[in-house]
Amino acid sequence: MNISSFNVTDVGFHYIGLRVLGAMPEASREEQNATISRSVLKYVRDKALRLMLPEPKGTYDTVGEKICQELVHFNFADSKRGRGYELTPEGKEALHLLNDKKHLEIRRRMALVHLKTYANLQAIVHCHIARNGILSPAVEATRPIDAAYVAALLRPTFGSAAESAADLHRAEV
DSSP, X not given: OOBSOOOOOOHHHHHHHHHHHHHOTTSOHHHHHHHHHHHHHHHHHHHHHHTTOOOOXXXXXXXXXXXXXXXXXXXXXEEOTTSOEEEOHHHHHHHHHXXXXXXXXXXXXHHHHHHHHBHHHHHHHHHHXXXXXXXXXXXXXXXXXXHHHHHHHHHHHHGGGHHHHHHHHHXXX
């Protein structure tokens, strides 16, 4: 399914949903939604404290159902008739990646499902790619920046042209 609007939320909300549905497969929909909502609120509060931001103003009471609906759109969950949600084989695989701390694989999986699901996110990414790639690699502050390091950061976006893009970076610095 391709949805035409995308609200940027923390992908951690989806991870919480996967974990709750994996831990509570026999619970009612209301119990699952309430548990997800409480967990998201705790997550958001903890993140605000960590980043020294003000405490969130919302109650997050309805976020559990929204997360479950998105997990259904991603084909990670399925709604049981008259009962709660259950993880699909794809959802169980995603939860397995998450629990096994396979961070790169789970990030790739989430990026793919978001791109497949949300048309406007897809359009934005394609626009950036058409304008010569997405230039936002994470740079490790404690590591000296040399051409090989910059090329390695650029390789996912530029592929075989990463070395020449790194040379352009070096010329600008």
